[in-house]
Amino acid sequence: MSAPQKRLEVVGRSRRRVDARAKVLGQLRFADDLVLPRMLHAKLLRSPHPHAVIESLDASRARSHPGVHLVLTGRDFPVPFGIMPVSQDEYPLAPERVRYVGDPVAAVIARDEQTAGEALELIEVKYRALPTIATPEEALAHPETRIHDYGEQGNIHRNQAYEFGDVEDALANADHVFEDLFFYEGNTHLPMEQQASLAAIDGEGKLLLSSSTQNPHYLHRQLAQVLQIPAAQIRVIACPNGGGFGGKCDPGGHEFVVCKAALLLGRPVKIGLTRQEVFYVHRGRHPVLMKLRTGVSRDGRLTAMHLQTLLDGGAYGSHGPASTFYTGVLTPVTYELPRFKFEACRVFTNKPACGPKRGHGTPQPRFGQEVQLDKIAEKLRLDPAKLRLNMVTKPGSLTASWLRVGTTGLAECIRKAVEISGWKAKHRKLPPGRGVGIACSTYMCGAGVSIYWNKMPHSGVQLLVDRSGQVTVFCGSTEIGQGSDDVLAAIVAEVLGVDTGVVRCVTGDTGLTPVDLGSYSSRVTIMMGNAAMQAAERMREQIAGSVCETLGTTPERVAFSQGRVFAAEDPGKGMSFAEAVAITEAKLGTLSTVGSYTPPKPPGKYKGGGVGPSPAYSFSACVVAVEVDEKTGWIHVPKIWIAHDIGRAINPVLARGQVIGGVYMGLGEALMEEQVFRRLPPKLSAALVHRIPSMLDYKSLTALDMPEVEVALIEDPDPNCPFGAKEVGQGPLLPVMPAVANAIYDAVGVRIDELPITPDKVLAALELKAQGKTPRIGPARFPEVPYPKPMFVLPPWEGGDGNESKMPRPLGVAAS
Amino acid sequence: MSGTARIERRRNVQLRLGVNGEDTEVSFAPYKTLLELLREDLGLTGTKHGCELGECGACAVLIDGEPQLACLKLAIECEGCSVETIEGLARGKELHPLQAAFADHGGSQCGYCTPGVIMTAKGLLDHEPEPSRERIREATAGILCRCTGYQQIVDAIEHAAAELRGERK
Ligand code: FES
Ligand code: FES
Numbered sequence: 010m011s012a013p014q015k016r017l018e019v020v021g022r023s024r025r026r027v028d029a030r031a032k033v034l035g036q037l038r039f040a041d042d043l044v045l046p047r048m049l050h051a052k053l054l055r056s057p058h059p060h061a062v063i064e065s066l067d068a069s070r071a072r073s074h075p076g077v078h079l080v081l082t083g084r085d086f087p088v089p090f091g092i093m094p095v096s097q098d099e100y101p102l103a104p105e106r107v108r109y110v111g112d113p114v115a116a117v118i119a120r121d122e123q124t125a126g127e128a129l130e131l132i133e134v135k136y137r138a139l140p141t142i143a144t145p146e147e148a149l150a151h152p153e154t155r156i157h158d159y160g161e162q163g164n165i166h167r168n169q170a171y172e173f174g175d176v177e178d179a180l181a182n183a184d185h186v187f188e189d190l191f192f193y194e195g196n197t198h199l200p201m202e203q204q205a206s207l208a209a210i211d212g213e214g215k216l217l218l219s220s221s222t223q224n225p226h227y228l229h230r231q232l233a234q235v236l237q238i239p240a241a242q243i244r245v246i247a248c249p250n251g252g253g254f255g256g257k258c259d260p261g262g263h264e265f266v267v268c269k270a271a272l273l274l275g276r277p278v279k280i281g282l283t284r285q286e287v288f289y290v291h292r293g294r295h296p297v298l299m300k301l302r303t304g305v306s307r308d309g310r311l312t313a314m315h316l317q318t319l320l321d322g323g324a325y326g327s328h329g330p331a332s333t334f335y336t337g338v339l340t341p342v343t344y345e346l347p348r349f350k351f352e353a354c355r356v357f358t359n360k361p362a363c364g365p366k367r368g369h370g371t372p373q374p375r376f377g378q379e380v381q382l383d384k385i386a387e388k389l390r391l392d393p394a395k396l397r398l399n400m401v402t403k404p405g406s407l408t409a410s411w412l413r414v415g416t417t418g419l420a421e422c423i424r425k426a427v428e429i430s431g432w433k434a435k436h437r438k439l440p441p442g443r444g445v446g447i448a449c450s451t452y453m454c455g456a457g458v459s460i461y462w463n464k465m466p467h468s469g470v471q472l473l474v475d476r477s478g479q480v481t482v483f484c485g486s487t488e489i490g491q492g493s494d495d496v497l498a499a500i501v502a503e504v505l506g507v508d509t510g511v512v513r514c515v516t517g518d519t520g521l522t523p524v525d526l527g528s529y530s531s532r533v534t535i536m537m538g539n540a541a542m543q544a545a546e547r548m549r550e551q552i553a554g555s556v557c558e559t560l561g562t563t564p565e566r567v568a569f570s571q572g573r574v575f576a577a578e579d580p581g582k583g584m585s586f587a588e589a590v591a592i593t594e595a596k597l598g599t600l601s602t603v604g605s606y607t608p609p610k611p612p613g614k615y616k617g618g619g620v621g622p623s624p625a626y627s628f629s630a631c632v633v634a635v636e637v638d639e640k641t642g643w644i645h646v647p648k649i650w651i652a653h654d655i656g657r658a659i660n661p662v663l664a665r666g667q668v669i670g671g672v673y674m675g676l677g678e679a680l681m682e683e684q685v686f687r688r689l690p691p692k693l694s695a696a697l698v699h700r701i702p703s704m705l706d707y708k709s710l711t712a713l714d715m716p717e718v719e720v721a722l723i724e725d726p727d728p729n730c731p732f733g734a735k736e737v738g739q740g741p742l743l744p745v746m747p748a749v750a751n752a753i754y755d756a757v758g759v760r761i762d763e764l765p766i767t768p769d770k771v772l773a774a775l776e777l778k779a780q781g782k783t784p785r786i787g788p789a790r791f792p793e794v795p796y797p798k799p800m801f802v803l804p805p806w807e808g809g810d811g812n813e814s815k816m817p818r819p820l821g822v823a824a825s
Numbered sequence: 826m827s828g829t830a831r832i833e834r835r836r837n838v839q840l841r842l843g844v845n846g847e848d849t850e851v852s853f854a855p856y857k858t859l860l861e862l863l864r865e866d867l868g869l870t871g872t873k874h875g876c877e878l879g880e881c882g883a884c885a886v887l888i889d890g891e892p893q894l895a896c897l898k899l900a901i902e903c904e905g906c907s908v909e910t911i912e913g914l915a916r917g918k919e920l921h922p923l924q925a926a927f928a929d930h931g932g933s934q935c936g937y938c939t940p941g942v943i944m945t946a947k948g949l950l951d952h953e954p955e956p957s958r959e960r961i962r963e964a965t966a967g968i969l970c971r972c973t974g975y976q977q978i979v980d981a982i983e984h985a986a987a988e989l990r991g992e993r994k
Binding site: 033034039044123198202251252254283490492666671674703709710711713715718 | 864881911923938940962974
């Protein structure tokens with residue numbers, strides 16, 4: 010940076026976020042709030058069968074129903090889609106086969122929702138039921154009932170296996186080997202806003218889709234593919250999302266349907282999904298079964314880990330290949346782990362597809378790892394906080410799997426969480442029924458590679474200023490409630506020395522804004538932020554170069570602060586920002602700059618090494634207090650303390666809100682949230698149905714259930730991040746679930762090795778304890794999974810170079 | 826249902842009610858809920874929906890001063906009622922203290938639950954100007970929020986209550 014270093018004026022201060030006013034006034038327009046003249050309404054017919062062949066579909070009665078304009082079926086969509094290039098396995102409307110209860114098969118477009126709903130009932134579909142696959146075990150045992158005709162084999166969608174150093178050798182030489190099984194039940198995002206989309210043909214004949222999507226860019230590409238029209242003829246506007254949490258990352262069948270209908274009818278077509286349909290669309294947390302074998306030295310240091318995961322993917326690919334990787338790749342980032350092996354397998358089942366939910370694939374193994382650490386500490390008679398503190402990864406180090414750990418505040422997070430929670434006076438010291446537990450975690454600040462292979466930037470920003478003094482910043486980033494517009498405005502305002510109030514954000518519009526890959530993987534602050542910083546610094550340089558003469562100073566000595574531009578050595582000598590822009594505009598012409606950001610190349614060069622690397626990692630440590638009623642198994646959580654290494658908080662009030670919101674969602678997953686299915690009684694049907702497609706039955710925490718959370722933000726600015734700011738949207742969720750499980754052990758001495766931890770499980774474990782049996786509830790066996798032979802890569806400290814190693818194993822020595 | 830009944834059901838009915846202090850007369854399809862009437866016939870899209878089944882609380886408005894779920898209320902039941910929605914809260918350009926507090930204390934993240942929770946909080950503070958945090962949690966427990974973890978919502982309502990009592994916090 011060329012300008013004199015100034016104190017930060019915007020960044021780091023709690024401010025009213027830029028979009029707050031519209032939100033509290035009820036003025037912000039979400040997708041379903043949009044209305045256009047001549048607008049029609051769409052509704053989808055969904056399959057009542059979990060697995061069936063569509064033998065015939067007769068829509069003639071629906072077509073002639075008064076008020077119906079169009080009926081679409083699978084025939085109207087010959088081209089499949091899928092968020093990942095390797096999993097193009099879904100159709101907007103299923104053409105010949107349905108794979109879960111809720112799979113859309115037809116759409117009615119009518120003058121109003123009521124009419125469309127009536128016409129749906131007039132569509133006659135003949136299904137031939139197929140055997141259904143309910144669980145991963147069934148999927149593996151019945152490869153002959155193939156849900157898809159692609160994938161690795163049978164019902165295995167994705168298999169991945171990596172070994173970094175000789176793990177068996179290290180385990181054989183470890184002082185202790187801990188072997189544990191864990192299960193993490195699936196759950197869903199439950200955003201308060203149900204997905205909605207409005208498609209229209211604009212005055213130039215181009216398609217315009219306004220939608221509740223987290224990823225307008227990927228949706229844009231998929232629309233072009235499925236509708237077979239050039240991307241330049243399509244504009245996607247991501248409306249502010251009423252919460253996303255990963256649930257609005259995949260393109261949805263409904264989005265293609267309204268676009269196709271608008272193209273055919275030449276009229277605007279809107280759809281709003283019902284809450285039940287949102288449960289069917291799902292793409293939520295994968296149920297994951299895990300096996301961890303971990304070698305530990307006498308003094309409590311990890312020597313190796315062998316992690317196996319089995320993911321229940323549901324009916325479609327979704328982000329599956331990435332999800333599968335994420336059940337392994339971030340495991341070695343928190344603690345020093347000399348050798349690491351992971352094998353992961355995702356299978357198809359006849360249930361709504363799983364996908365990315367806050368923490369994407371990582372909460373499950375983190376739960377297992379952090380509960381296992383508690384068991385290790387117990388066995389070695391070590392304090393679980395100290396055990397962790399002694400082995401945190403070093404700043405700038407590489408993991409066995411070649412991930413570069415940049416800055417890390419994990420040690421500081423542990424110290425802080427221990428301090429504010431009064432851990433030392435509480436752990437193993439509270440009266441029976443009360444306990445505390447600790448756990449840690451890490452998360453990426455953006456995925457190092459895009460979802461489709463390309464060499465272009467991950468985020469682009471364009472900045473426009475003019476003589477009025479207004480600053481307009483354009484970026485494809487998407488506001489899903491996390492505060493991305495506010496981060497964008499704050500960074501530009503900070504660099505240009507203006508108030509956020511003069512910055513107008515134009516975001517998430519593929520027709521107007523430079524590409525940003527979307528609101529996922531906690532990438533926005535870092536990637537959009539770095540791009541914005543570059544654009545704003547270029548603008549500042551142009552202005553400084555143009556006004557320095559007038560100010561009687563050199564460009565480097567021009568300061569920008571509080572809406573003024575002045576000579577650093579003589580602040581009295583200056584002008585307003587608008588005047589400075591006017592001088593610059595007169596000198597250089599119309600003013601605009603751009604900035605873009607591409608993440609650094611990852612150090613690991615082996616195939617698959619692109620998943621996991623990130624420009625920076627955030628870290629968290631969390632202490633949870635619980636009170637367990639031994640008579641009822643009821644779990645009460647009176648308080649949670651969490652320290653999060655955020656690098657720097659751009660807007661502390663929002664950052665704290667993200668932390669508390671993450672803790673809330675994690676606590677829900679720990680105690681009650683689960684998306685589960687059941688078979689109907691066989692005499693009724695063979696269907697495998699959602700037990701709970703409603704908000705009453707899908708339990709989530711209310712204001713009354715939610716404890717107060719004490720938040721400590723650990724700020725150690727990361728050089729790869731704008732003003733040092735790391736992510737905060739996903740990381741703080743991750744340590745909560747294991748901390749709850751560990752606290753329950755501290756309180757009543759039982760291990761619940763599966764989530765959610767419900768009172769019945771606690772009671773069952775207490776019963777075992779009373780009988781003198783192992784007081785544990787959790788999975789008992791891990792099925793035979795045909796994992797492939799792992800790719801072998803030597804860790805950095807064993808002479809590896811980041812490529813797959815040809816070196817024959819074993820090396821014959823345990824890692825030190 | 827017979828065809829004639831369907832046509833009958835479609836014939837609009839007339840209704841008079843007060844909306845945000847204004848006398849309002851509206852003609853609408855009789856099967857509509859108050860939520861649909863507000864959003865579709867009166868263009869007041871500030872009131873949100875998350876389920877339309879009485880489960881989420883996003884649609885809360887004040888009917889004659891009491892928080893109620895607009896999705897569970899048939900519009901024809903509202904003849905002569907006085908309905909307050911989020912659009913009626915601000916005075917001119919000036920935010921209502923609840924709105925300002927939500928904006929300043931992180932009470933609104935994605936903003937989708939915000940109208941329902943602000944209206945519910947207004948219903949509370951109109952009757953109980955000095956609620957405890959626990960009481961605030963209880964009064965707003967029917968409104969689900971997936972973003973905030975509720976804490977900053979409670980903070981915001983506490984601040985607004987103090988402001989409304991004339992003790993700036
Ligand atoms: S819309 Fe959910 S309670 Fe009314
Ligand atoms: S702020 Fe998003 S649901 Fe409450």
